[in-house]
Amino acid sequence: MVMVELHIALPDWAASMADRAPAVFATMEDKMRFVIELARNNVKHGLGGPFGAAVFTETGELLSVGVNQVMVAQCSILHAEIMALALAQKRLGSYDLSQDGRLRHDLYASTEPCAMCFGAIPWAGVTGLVCAARDEDARMIGFEEGAKLRDWVGALHARGIKVQRDVLREEAKAVLRDYAAAGGKIYNSKGTAS
Amino acid sequence: MVMVELHIALPDWAASMADRAPAVFATMEDKMRFVIELARNNVKHGLGGPFGAAVFTETGELLSVGVNQVMVAQCSILHAEIMALALAQKRLGSYDLSQDGRLRHDLYASTEPCAMCFGAIPWAGVTGLVCAARDEDARMIGFEEGAKLRDWVGALHARGIKVQRDVLREEAKAVLRDYAAAGGKIYNSKGTAS
Numbered sequence: 595m596v597m598v599e600l601h602i603a604l605p606d607w608a609a610s611m612a613d614r615a616p617a618v619f620a621t622m623e624d625k626m627r628f629v630i631e632l633a634r635n636n637v638k639h640g641l642g643g644p645f646g647a648a649v650f651t652e653t654g655e656l657l658s659v660g661v662n663q664v665m666v667a668q669c670s671i672l673h674a675e676i677m678a679l680a681l682a683q684k685r686l687g688s689y690d691l692s693q694d695g696r697l698r699h700d701l702y703a704s705t706e707p708c709a710m711c712f713g714a715i716p717w718a719g720v721t722g723l724v725c726a727a728r729d730e731d732a733r734m735i736g737f738e739e740g741a742k743l744r745d746w747v748g749a750l751h752a753r754g755i756k757v758q759r760d761v762l763r764e765e766a767k768a769v770l771r772d773y774a775a776a777g778g779k780i781y782n783s784k785g786t787a788s
Numbered sequence: 789m790v791m792v793e794l795h796i797a798l799p800d801w802a803a804s805m806a807d808r809a810p811a812v813f814a815t816m817e818d819k820m821r822f823v824i825e826l827a828r829n830n831v832k833h834g835l836g837g838p839f840g841a842a843v844f845t846e847t848g849e850l851l852s853v854g855v856n857q858v859m860v861a862q863c864s865i866l867h868a869e870i871m872a873l874a875l876a877q878k879r880l881g882s883y884d885l886s887q888d889g890r891l892r893h894d895l896y897a898s899t900e901p902c903a904m905c906f907g908a909i910p911w912a913g914v915t916g917l918v919c920a921a922r923d924e925d926a927r928m929i930g931f932e933e934g935a936k937l938r939d940w941v942g943a944l945h946a947r948g949i950k951v952q953r954d955v956l957r958e959e960a961k962a963v964l965r966d967y968a969a970a971g972g973k974i975y976n977s978k979g980t981a982s
């Protein structure tokens with residue numbers, strides 16, 4: 595008998611963090627600090643990978659949050675970015691966050707997107723992507739990012755999605771390093787052996 | 789208040805199709821015929837995009853099915869391949885369908901994967917991908933596939949994922965053509981305007 599449904603939920607602590615968030619985030623750094631805190635708490639509270647994400651409106655309101663739930667939910671799709679995008683769409687009631695180009699939303703990610711999340715971003719209708727740690731920071735501790743275009747940033751720009759890198763990169767790298775130092779599991783790292 | 793959960797379910801008719809499926813599918817073509825029928829029924833039963841997918845075990849048993857639910861569920865992540873992979877993982881209780889390389893599973897897709905699904909495939913632990921319609925067949929009716937590596941097939945092969953193309957391609961193309969002819973919506977087609 596095949597499975598017919600998936601039930602995916604944010605951890606309670608992440609929902610609480612979102613509830614306690616300011617009504618408006620003033621700066622890019624404020625938003626990224628929040629997202630890095632999601633990543634750090636996701637490690638602290640259990641089996642989560644060291645990754646967080648969130649979608650913000652043009653005026654700085656928090657629309658959705660996501661944390662990596664691959665191991666907790668035993669689902670390889672559940673990267674932080676995917677969670678944040680899907681929950682943002684649920685809140686707006688639309689698979690197109692841009693609403694036919696009328697609205698601007700930014701996806702913030704504590705680490706640059708893997709190949710899957712890179713591919714998911716244009717379909718979601720966000721108009722901006724802001725990242726902290728780089729691909730190579732994730733690879734440094736053993737995670738993979740998959741087979742991305744060399745110029746993945748240019749590919750997003752070409753679609754009208756503005757990419758901003760290295761926002762609080764060192765803070766996000768520290769979360770990755772601490773995860774590795776604490777013996778956090780590096781899942782998804784199969785290389786050619788899969 | 790942010791959204792905290794997602795509930796994703798296969799349409800009833802797709803669950804019924806899976807229930808009525810043979811215990812074992814003998815040939816690659818038998819499996820693909822089933823997946824193309826999922827795509828066709830997804831259009832027939834409502835707002836679904838013309839795409840189906842399924843995961844099969846090495847011995848030909850159906851492990852999971854997926855259909856495109858982007859418009860129905862208002863969620864851009866819910867491509868047929870993503871549904872099939874996530875539901876297969878739920879059934880096995882593991883984010884790694886290969887179980888550390890011990891098991892072999894094939895993902896069948898009625899059309900070659902978009903950039904997001906291409907990126908999702910290695911994370912899921914499938915060891916094979918079998919496709920019917922090509923990228924260009926989807927583009928022919930206005931769908932986009934996103935920014936994929938030119939040699940996306942080689943990139944999957946390099947990870948030990950065998951790719952087989954053009955299995956019942958004409959049958960799958962017919963579903964795409966019929967969708968377009970009936971005025972089916974081409975969502976996700978923002979080009980550079982997003």
